[in-house]
Amino acid sequence: MDVEISARPGYLSVSVAERGSPDESRALLQKLLGIVHDGEHRRVLISVRRSHAIFKVEEYGLSEVLARAAGFPGLRVAMVADTSELFASYQYVELLAAQKGLTAKAFRSEADALRWLFRAT
Numbered sequence: 001m002d003v004e005i006s007a008r009p010g011y012l013s014v015s016v017a018e019r020g021s022p023d024e025s026r027a028l029l030q031k032l033l034g035i036v037h038d039g040e041h042r043r044v045l046i047s048v049r050r051s052h053a054i055f056k057v058e059e060y061g062l063s064e065v066l067a068r069a070a071g072f073p074g075l076r077v078a079m080v081a082d083t084s085e086l087f088a089s090y091q092y093v094e095l096l097a098a099q100k101g102l103t104a105k106a107f108r109s110e111a112d113a114l115r116w117l118f119r120a121t
Contacts, residue, residue, distance in 0.1 A: 003028060005035065011043035011117055012036070018050045022059040029065045036072055043117045047080040047110055053089035062093060063100075070102040077104040078113035 001024050002017040014032060036044065054060055069075055077097070081087035090106035097104035107113040 001025075001028070005032070007039075007041065008045075011045055011114075012039070012041040014044065014046045016046070016048045016051065022061075025054075026061045029061060033065060033068055036069070036075065042072065042074040042076065044075070044077045045080065045110070045113055045117060046077065047113075048086060049082045051086060053083075053085040054093065057093070057096065062096065066093075066097050066100040066102050066104075070097070070100045075102065076117055077102065078107055078117050079104065080107050080110050080113050 004013075004015040006013050012032075012035065016028070032044070035041065054062070057063060069077070079090040079093065081090050087106055087108055094104050094106045105113075105116055107116070
């Protein structure tokens, strides 16, 4: 799994290529929660390339992560997928996030995701 996390003006950028095992993904999600918790970032852009879709959310610990992330006031998460299958799975994650009270949205382009992240709420 190739991961790059960087602070950009106004948001945290997370780029993932060839997402690894559920264990590796869980570790990455926990790391991201820690970064958001400890920092000033309330806008997060997650861009994933060359990875399989996530439909077994419990394998990745997503329910717990979404519930914890919902506890960060004002947090907005944009998820960018490079394939239709991955986009569909992110739409499912978007629905689960909404049920937990987290503002998250799936996108096919980074430009659209950034526009949404900075849209007035």
